[in-house]
Amino acid sequence: MKTRRLGRNGPEVSALGLGCMSLGIADTYTSSIHNDDEAVALVQRALELGMFFLDTADVYGDSEEKVGKAIRGQRDRVFLATKFGFVRGGGAAGRAINGSPQYVRDACDSSLKRLAVDQIDLYQLHRVDDQVPIEETVGAMSELVSAGKVKYIGLSEPSVATVRRAHQVHPITSIQNEYSLFTRDPENEMLATLRELGIGLIAYSPLGRGFLAGRFQKSDELSEKDWRRGHPRFQGENFAKNMAMVERVKAVAAQKGCTPAQLALAWVLAQGPDVVPIPGTSSIKRLEENAAAADIQLSDADIARIEQAAPQGAQGDRYNEHMIKLINR
16 A cells, blocks of 8 residues: 655655544444444454554544554554544534533543543544634644644644634644545635645545445435435435436446546545545445555546546535534634
């Protein structure tokens, strides 16, 4: 597995990371892992493949515990990232997001305990708390760095203005945003800002939440508890239009001699050496398929064909009405 630097002066990480959401929330995705041993085996296989960048969060059920169990005895092989901000259990002071300094400290201590480690490599604010100045949240995160509990800090789904303000308080190593052929939002202004400031981009959901992998043909294939059912992109006319795009991507992948998932990941990787995709999966077979995408080289002609197949991203909002309000703050 090739490596990349996360930001201009940041750490070296595997070119592809592993998103660990499906390890801990059994009903989030139809194929989510329900068994601890399966989760541990998946993470350990990722490490064998050289995917040593693991990204989890305190709100992903017991994902942190499973990741901690999987890396026991091989902590030095792992770049470990986790996130905080969503209040576990439903809310504090009526808010679903908490970025207060005391919560930052408490959440970090809790994550360290669940992960069973002494230090977190990358600690990220999952969503910006619009009731707390970002300077206060990042200031508390900076104190964690000084205390040796955290090496680097990052933000997830902030606005460009918030990135600039945060970076003045403490160097921000990375921003985590949804980025794929389906979601091109970072191209509007975020990528240019990050490159100006020397900050890396972690691309989550680089397979369009499974769409770009060609995993299903109709929304009925998703279980009733699968949270994607509530997203506009997976509903009605949007679903049909997005499936048409997927079919075009499949055709390009066939010409290239790879799977649609590999083509989609290779495209994200081709957007720059400062972009690190973190696809999630619950299947070792899919994990191995994803890992092989790091070796696919796309020519200018390949990229042009891909752009023609998926010129403007997906139809429909990427989140429901509640979740969409929590991004770009």
